[in-house]
Amino acid sequence: MLRYATVNPQRRTRLIQALALAFGAACGKLHASPAKDTTTPSGATNRPPTAPPTSAAAEPPAALPLPAEPAPLPANLAWKEASSLIVHNPHAIETRREALGRQQITPTRCLFVRNNALPPPQRLLAQGAQWPVAFAGVAQPDAYTLAELQAMPTRTVATVLQCAENGRGLQKRPAIGTPWQTGAAGCVIWTGVPLTTVVHELGGVVPGSRFLTATGADSLPDGMASDFTRVERSVPLSALEHALLAWKLNGEPIPEAHGGPLRLVLPGYAGINYIKYVRRIAFTRDESSAHIQTADFRVPLRAGQPQLTIAAWRLPVKSWITTPLATDSTITAGTLQIQGVAMGGSSAVTRVEVSADDGHTWHQTQLTGTDLGPFAWRLFEISLPLAAGPVILACRATNAAGQQQPELTSDNTGYLVNGWREHLVKLNLAPVA
Ligand SMILES: Nc1nc2c(c(=O)[nH]1)N[C@H]1C(S)=C(S)[C@@H](COP(=O)(O)O)O[C@H]1N2
Numbered sequence: 001m002l003r004y005a006t007v008n009p010q011r012r013t014r015l016i017q018a019l020a021l022a023f024g025a026a027c028g029k030l031h032a033s034p035a036k037d038t039t040t041p042s043g044a045t046n047r048p049p050t051a052p053p054t055s056a057a058a059e060p061p062a063a064l065p066l067p068a069e070p071a072p073l074p075a076n077l078a079w080k081e082a083s084s085l086i087v088h089n090p091h092a093i094e095t096r097r098e099a100l101g102r103q104q105i106t107p108t109r110c111l112f113v114r115n116n117a118l119p120p121p122q123r124l125l126a127q128g129a130q131w132p133v134a135f136a137g138v139a140q141p142d143a144y145t146l147a148e149l150q151a152m153p154t155r156t157v158a159t160v161l162q163c164a165e166n167g168r169g170l171q172k173r174p175a176i177g178t179p180w181q182t183g184a185a186g187c188v189i190w191t192g193v194p195l196t197t198v199v200h201e202l203g204g205v206v207p208g209s210r211f212l213t214a215t216g217a218d219s220l221p222d223g224m225a226s227d228f229t230r231v232e233r234s235v236p237l238s239a240l241e242h243a244l245l246a247w248k249l250n251g252e253p254i255p256e257a258h259g260g261p262l263r264l265v266l267p268g269y270a271g272i273n274y275i276k277y278v279r280r281i282a283f284t285r286d287e288s289s290a291h292i293q294t295a296d297f298r299v300p301l302r303a304g305q306p307q308l309t310i311a312a313w314r315l316p317v318k319s320w321i322t323t324p325l326a327t328d329s330t331i332t333a334g335t336l337q338i339q340g341v342a343m344g345g346s347s348a349v350t351r352v353e354v355s356a357d358d359g360h361t362w363h364q365t366q367l368t369g370t371d372l373g374p375f376a377w378r379l380f381e382i383s384l385p386l387a388a389g390p391v392i393l394a395c396r397a398t399n400a401a402g403q404q405q406p407e408l409t410s411d412n413t414g415y416l417v418n419g420w421r422e423h424l425v426k427l428n429l430a431p432v433a
């Protein structure tokens with residue numbers, strides 16, 4: 001595989017496009033080779049400064065047990081790779097921890113699925129290239145068909161798609177809802193038209209707009225297209241800069257399960273904001289009044305003030321170990337190769353450290369894989385000599401904005417969980433025979 005120190009934008013795009021075509025292997029194959037780290041301009045997550053760090057002696061959280069026998073995939077997802085997935089329910093399916101990190105780009109058949117409502121009815125999906133998307137809050141409101149968008153200059157980007165709820169099941173007192181571990185996330189490649197291109201054609205955003213609001217064509221119970229059921233999210237207008245209206249995922253048309261035929265992609269933002277089967281884009285003065293914006297998917301604006309909340313927007317800096325795991329068969333003492341995935345959130349990940357003594361001392365790891373831009377994840381690895389007996393492995397990422405993974409997530413809302421202690425790997429190394 002290619003190695004780079006620095007990558008110019010055209011070269012990066014060509015590389016990402018080439019990667020999008022390289023998906024022959026199952027989730028477990030294709031290892032990325034080491035490449036030198038590079039950095040890219042920064043951004044910041046919207047989670048507030050966290051509460052004071054907990055003492056190093058804080059007890060590791062008890063993760064919720066996973067189902068012993070994997071539930072079968074629902075019929076519409078029979079094409080997915082069942083052995084790499086955990087089916088919580090037909091609308092919440094995550095990738096197994098060991099299946100992420102074996103390669104930098106997550107193959108679509110291993111990618112998690114999360115639905116808050118049912119996909120659009122067949123009569124809409126059958127519109128295919130005639131799928132319309134309406135634009136409001138622009139100088140000349142209009143609608144475009146997918147075919148018309150596809151005739152515009154395209155862009156290809158790699159981003160982490162991560163559910164705002166990922167890691168919830170690892171919290172000490174998990175919030176109500178799907179107990180996601182690490183696998184409501186993947187690093188994938190999107191192709192589409194930059195939203196700025198369309199907005200420019202429509203005469204620009206109307207003055208006074210503060211939000212980009214997108215609505216999905218989800219099937220809603222009859223006559224219930226109300227605030228309570230509508231899947232509609234608003235993000236700050238600044239998200240327009242990198243937004244994409246995408247029709248390809250990993251080089252193929254986006255499957256219906258992942259929001260085909262057309263999906264909003266918001267690099268650096270949590271998955272909930274990546275509206276699938278997008279039907280309407282509006283530039284608005286206010287945030288959407290949909291329940292999914294006003295009541296769900298929100299985090300405290302300030303630590304210690306749970307009533308004052310802000311929508312789960314930008315992803316925080318985060319990493320987790322993917323090998324070795326406690327589920328691995330007996331591991332013997334000696335030099336252990338530790339690997340994982342790391343993402344900066346809305347700026348590039350620049351550093352990942354690993355601890356083998358419950359966070360007392362940290363060792364810098366090597367970032368491997370390729371620089372696919374600030375919104376993609378990197379793989380990391382390090383070899384550490386470890387003695388027989390119990391060992392607690394942790395990893396901690398830092399991004400280009402200087403933000404570092406906290407020891408614990410500052411609240412228990414079950415959103416944007418990124419504490420290193422929540423992602424520990426506890427092993428008991430066997431003595432060398
Ligand atoms: N229209 C629509 N878009 C949606 C959702 C939805 O239910 N309907 N779910 C959101 C959530 S919560 C997440 S995490 C991602 C999941 O994307 P995936 O199913 O392609 O993995 O889609 C987001 N976009």
Ligand SMILES: [Mo]
Nearest residue numbers: 163164271272
């Ligand atoms: Mo989500």
